[in-house]
Amino acid sequence: MINLVLFGKPGAGKGTQAAFLKSQYQLFHISTGDLFRHHIQGATELGKLAKSFMDKGDLVPDQVTIDMLEETVTKNPDVKGFIFDGFPRTTAQAEALDAFLSGRSMGITATVALEADDDVLVDRLINRGKTSGRVDDQDETKIRNRFEEYNNKTAPLKSFYIDQGKFHSVNGIGSVEEITNRLTALIDGLL
Ligand code: AMP
Helix, strand or coil, rough: CCCEEEEECCCCCCHHHHHHHHHHCEEEEEEEEHHHHHHHHHHCCCCCCHHHHHCCCEEEEEEEHHHHHHHHHHCCCCCCEEEEECCCHHHHHHHHHHHHHHHCCCCCCCECCCCECHHHHHHHHHEEEEEECHHHCHHHHHHHHHHHHHHHHHHCHHHHHHHHCCEEEEECCCHHHHHHHHHHHHCCCCC
């Protein structure tokens, strides 16, 4: 089984690259952001709760996020592996994920961070916001708040995974294809 964690600030290209990796390695893609947006569309209680955080660019509380993630993994027992996209985003989530996976005789194979400068990312997100309709992509203050959340809560996960010997980073600047090639070279070298 291959279980990959895709890391990166908002706009780093996690979703785009996950879509490719999913078919290349036949993995099941779980994006917690997409799951929340699905709940928002369905106007579920979880969707209403998540929206109140997402619209401001804040992280959704850990426990509801962890519960949703675990439910999705549990519902897909027969897959070859998972791409976790946008999860974990806090140390509590990373610890919960490790405990949950090891309880099922699974584990994280590797964590890959897509690295890019904030200014490049802001431009990408503002452009995406013109077509995505995402409230959190349309306002630079909200985008900067998402970066703050990343720096404060998600960046510490780098040392969490370095300590486990599972942290890798890839230059996220370039064409989609160039970045895909960098990712594939890295992942093939790990398998
Ligand atoms: P994304 O689509 O990954 O950019 O996520 C969009 C928003 O969903 C984030 O800004 C958070 O508000 C929320 N979100 C997604 N994944 C998580 C997570 N693992 N923990 C907390 N909030 C999350």
